[in-house]
Amino acid sequence: MTNRITSLFGIKYPVVQAGMIWCSGWRLASAVSNAGGLGLIGAGSMDPAVLAEHIRKCKAATLEPFGINVPLLYPDVDEIFSIIIRENVNIVFTSAGNPLKWTGFLHDKGIKVVHVVANTKAALKCSEARVDAIVAEGFEAGGHNGKEETTTMTLIPMICDAVSLPIIAAGGIATGRQMLAAIALGAEGVQIGTRFIASKESSAHLSFKQKIVDAKDGDTFLQFKRIVPVRLLKNKFSENARMLEESGASAGQIGELLGKGRARLGMFEGDMDEGELEAGQVSALIKEIKPAGEIVNEIIREYNEALERVHKVYKVRKVES
Amino acid sequence: MTNRITSLFGIKYPVVQAGMIWCSGWRLASAVSNAGGLGLIGAGSMDPAVLAEHIRKCKAATLEPFGINVPLLYPDVDEIFSIIIRENVNIVFTSAGNPLKWTGFLHDKGIKVVHVVANTKAALKCSEARVDAIVAEGFEAGGHNGKEETTTMTLIPMICDAVSLPIIAAGGIATGRQMLAAIALGAEGVQIGTRFIASKESSAHLSFKQKIVDAKDGDTFLQFKRIVPVRLLKNKFSENARMLEESGASAGQIGELLGKGRARLGMFEGDMDEGELEAGQVSALIKEIKPAGEIVNEIIREYNEALERVHKVYKVRKVES
Numbered sequence: 001m002t003n004r005i006t007s008l009f010g011i012k013y014p015v016v017q018a019g020m021i022w023c024s025g026w027r028l029a030s031a032v033s034n035a036g037g038l039g040l041i042g043a044g045s046m047d048p049a050v051l052a053e054h055i056r057k058c059k060a061a062t063l064e065p066f067g068i069n070v071p072l073l074y075p076d077v078d079e080i081f082s083i084i085i086r087e088n089v090n091i092v093f094t095s096a097g098n099p100l101k102w103t104g105f106l107h108d109k110g111i112k113v114v115h116v117v118a119n120t121k122a123a124l125k126c127s128e129a130r131v132d133a134i135v136a137e138g139f140e141a142g143g144h145n146g147k148e149e150t151t152t153m154t155l156i157p158m159i160c161d162a163v164s165l166p167i168i169a170a171g172g173i174a175t176g177r178q179m180l181a182a183i184a185l186g187a188e189g190v191q192i193g194t195r196f197i198a199s200k201e202s203s204a205h206l207s208f209k210q211k212i213v214d215a216k217d218g219d220t221f222l223q224f225k226r227i228v229p230v231r232l233l234k235n236k237f238s239e240n241a242r243m244l245e246e247s248g249a250s251a252g253q254i255g256e257l258l259g260k261g262r263a264r265l266g267m268f269e270g271d272m273d274e275g276e277l278e279a280g281q282v283s284a285l286i287k288e289i290k291p292a293g294e295i296v297n298e299i300i301r302e303y304n305e306a307l308e309r310v311h312k313v314y315k316v317r318k319v320e321s
Numbered sequence: 322m323t324n325r326i327t328s329l330f331g332i333k334y335p336v337v338q339a340g341m342i343w344c345s346g347w348r349l350a351s352a353v354s355n356a357g358g359l360g361l362i363g364a365g366s367m368d369p370a371v372l373a374e375h376i377r378k379c380k381a382a383t384l385e386p387f388g389i390n391v392p393l394l395y396p397d398v399d400e401i402f403s404i405i406i407r408e409n410v411n412i413v414f415t416s417a418g419n420p421l422k423w424t425g426f427l428h429d430k431g432i433k434v435v436h437v438v439a440n441t442k443a444a445l446k447c448s449e450a451r452v453d454a455i456v457a458e459g460f461e462a463g464g465h466n467g468k469e470e471t472t473t474m475t476l477i478p479m480i481c482d483a484v485s486l487p488i489i490a491a492g493g494i495a496t497g498r499q500m501l502a503a504i505a506l507g508a509e510g511v512q513i514g515t516r517f518i519a520s521k522e523s524s525a526h527l528s529f530k531q532k533i534v535d536a537k538d539g540d541t542f543l544q545f546k547r548i549v550p551v552r553l554l555k556n557k558f559s560e561n562a563r564m565l566e567e568s569g570a571s572a573g574q575i576g577e578l579l580g581k582g583r584a585r586l587g588m589f590e591g592d593m594d595e596g597e598l599e600a601g602q603v604s605a606l607i608k609e610i611k612p613a614g615e616i617v618n619e620i621i622r623e624y625n626e627a628l629e630r631v632h633k634v635y636k637v638r639k640v641e642s
Binding site for chain 2: 183185
């Protein structure tokens with residue numbers, strides 16, 4: 001399977017493991033890259049020195065390409081990019097900011113740049129910034145999310161119509177069937193987050209991994225719409241936040257409840273009551289914690305099976321016509 | 322293309338036109354059925370006598386199968402089913418109620434029953450009620466919606482895993498690419514609403530059709546979550562409702578603003594400021610009002626093109642392996 005995404009990164013399968021805060025360090029990224037996908041280290045929860053260590057360990061653990069996810073609103077973003085350049089990492093996924101600000105600078109250093117969007121307007125900005133590819137992320141995705149609430153099923157054709165750049169679909173993808181659906185919609189790759197949180201190599205707390213495995217449909221919810229929308233697994237904290245929001249509280253009051261360090265508390269330290277647990281709707285489809293490489297293989301196997309099934313429909317049609 | 326859905330209804334293409342209030346009378350349903358899909362008359366906005374007239378006109382306009390959508394919470398539901406039986410219509414789509422209540426009765430009269438769900442629990446109830454097929458409808462769909470907010474990309478694999486009945490995917494489907502994505506996810510058919518509102522034959526007011534054509538991403542919003550969630554095109558009325566909801570208003574206060582006849586006012590009478598305008602996120606992908614038969618043909622043509630594209634990927638893989 002060769003397309004603009006596999007060619008861009010030099011990878012076997014167009015499967016990107018999302019660079020997520022508190023979950024995706026060098027162990028997860030290298031495991032995914034070794035299995036033929038593209039692993040990303042999530043810089044959003046790392047001090048610059050910690051990131052440098054993760055990059056070095058990732059290099060030692062894989063000879064395959066890997067990248068770094070950098071939220072552009074990160075306070076230490078200059079230092080983060082200095083480290084990435086110094087350590088010769090040549091793939092960066094940027095999110096939560098303006099792609100016009102950094103793309104040219106990174107390109108000059110020989111770094112490939114992919115930017116994450118949730119609407120057409122941002123995709124057009126990516127085109128103007130000449131990024132190398134776009135991650136288009138739907139409403140069902142875990143973590144930070146767009147205000148438009150556009151779902152992957154609607155977003156992908158919309159973005160494919162708006163720009164000519166290769167598109168990586170994100171949100172609602174954990175299985176090979178969903179990967180094939182994304183390809184049918186016009187994407188050339190997929191970015192998968194939640195499925196990899198519940199992997200052996202992710203640095204998420206075991207209680208958080210298990211909560212994903214236990215989740216049923218309706219167990220995640222898009223919250224904090226008056227600040228920055230974020231999809232969370234429902235727990236005591238999120239229910240308190242929801243009640244506060246529904247009572248008509250201001251952004252300030254909601255921010256006060258949210259406080260600092262909630263994501264670390266939940267996702268990394270394992271407080272399932274008071275922590276913030278970023279995860280997508282696909283949690284309901286995840287039944288087991290597995291090694292990341294096995295997850296990649298399973299997705300590709302199921303993708304091929306779904307392709308065979310769709311291909312049979314195709315053959316039936318050809319015979320009929 | 323033959324599968325359990327085309328066989329169940331005796332139709333050429335597994336494309337169902339949703340039975341929508343104020344939009345889908347005999348003209349639209351017969352046009353879709355004549356084009357090889359399954360047209361549905363939406364009984365939800367019709368008095369029993371009006372429905373009887375639509376059924377008779379639909380029979381005169383097509384020899385192909387068509388059906389009726391009946392919201393089970395409709396006050397005249399007994400009378401509606403009497404008319405359907407008397408007029409010998411043998412396909413019914415039920416929604417907004419318990420499938421256990423009516424399915425056996427309708428089966429005894431030789432009527433095929435399809436029920437609409439938005440979560441696994443309701444799908445299991447459909448299985449218990451022995452309906453003939455399930456419409457699984459995602460968050461992106463126009464009109465009434467599930468409390469779980471599960472999107473089509475996540476919902477379809479979830480429902481396919483939970484039950485063995487044939488699944489018709491709904492929500493976020495207006496094009497052939499999206500139809501192929503639904504098939505990849507495991508559905509055997511699609512139900513399409515909004516794309517058919519913006520058709521020549523729909524009974525929607527021309528201003529409403531035009532507002533769908535003009536819509537961009539983010540122009541619909543899921544409202545009235547504290548009463549019954551419903552996806553609407555944003556307008557003056559919906560913005561007032563949103564502000565009221567965000568201020569922490571009770572269900573009673575919101576119900577008072579909503580009042581009676583808002584959907585008729587907007588969708589049928591064309592009041593774009595004060596009317597309730599039920600439409601899906603795919604509004605942003607719809608660029609033109611067209612004859613319904615042309616829409617069916619366009620969807621099938623694009624489905625086949627997408628299948629060819631996916632098939633090429635398949636061939637590449639086969640050569641590689």
